[in-house]
Amino acid sequence: MKSLIITCMFFLYTITIEASHPFKVVLHDRENKIYFHLDLYEESVNVPGMEIFGPMKGYMKGNIYGTWMVTSSQINNDKTATIRLSNDLGSEIQEIRLTMKNDSTYIAEQQGGISIKKVVNKKLVKIPRILKFSPFQ
Numbered sequence: 001m002k003s004l005i006i007t008c009m010f011f012l013y014t015i016t017i018e019a020s021h022p023f024k025v026v027l028h029d030r031e032n033k034i035y036f037h038l039d040l041y042e043e044s045v046n047v048p049g050m051e052i053f054g055p056m057k058g059y060m061k062g063n064i065y066g067t068w069m070v071t072s073s074q075i076n077n078d079k080t081a082t083i084r085l086s087n088d089l090g091s092e093i094q095e096i097r098l099t100m101k102n103d104s105t106y107i108a109e110q111q112g113g114i115s116i117k118k119v120v121n122k123k124l125v126k127i128p129r130i131l132k133f134s135p136f137q
Contacts, residue, residue: 022100023073023081027133029108032118033063036108036133038098040073040081050088060085065117065124068094085116106133 023040038058039045047059047069058070068085071093075081079100086093095111108131110116115126 022078023075023098025106026136027106028136029062029131029133032127032131034060034127034131034133035062035136036060038070038083040070040075040083045070058083060116063118064127065119068116082111104134106135107131108133 021041023038025038027036027038028034029036036058037045037060040057043055043057045056045058047053047056047067048061050056050059050067050069053069056069056071057073060068066088068087070083071086072084073081081098083096083098084093085096092114094113094116097109097111099107099109101107110129115129117124118127119125
C-alpha cells in the first residue's frame with residue numbers, strides 16, 4: 001500500500017512538473033515529418049552530430065534541409081515563446097513564434113527572414129510558414 005501511494009505521488013509530481021514546463025518537450029509534425037527537440041529553460045539538449053558545441057536549448061530536424069539549432073529563446077508567457085534558429089552551417093537565421101494551444105497542439109510560425117526549406121526532387125522548396133506540432137510519444 002505504501003509503495004502504491006509513493007508511486008501515485010511521484011506520478012502527480014511528474015505531471016505537475018511537465019505542466020509547468022511546456023517548452024521542455026519533443027514535438028513532432030506528422031504531416032511534414034519534422035521534429036523539434038526543446039528545453040527552453042536550460043541548455044540540456046545535445047544536437048546529433050554537433051556535440052562539439054555542447055548542450056543547447058534545442059534543435060529542429062527531419063524532413064528539412066540540415067539541422068536548425070536554437071541559438072536563443074525567450075519565453076513570453078505560459079503559452080508563447082520566441083525562438084531564434086540557425087542552420088547547421090550558420091549561414092541562415094530564422095525566428096519562430098511557438099504557441100501552445102493546448103496540451104496536445106503547438107503552432108510554430110516563421111516570423112520573417114529566409115524560409116526553412118526541404119529537398120524535393122533535388123530542389124530546395126520552402127516548408128509551410130505555419131506548422132502544427134504535437135508532443136512526440
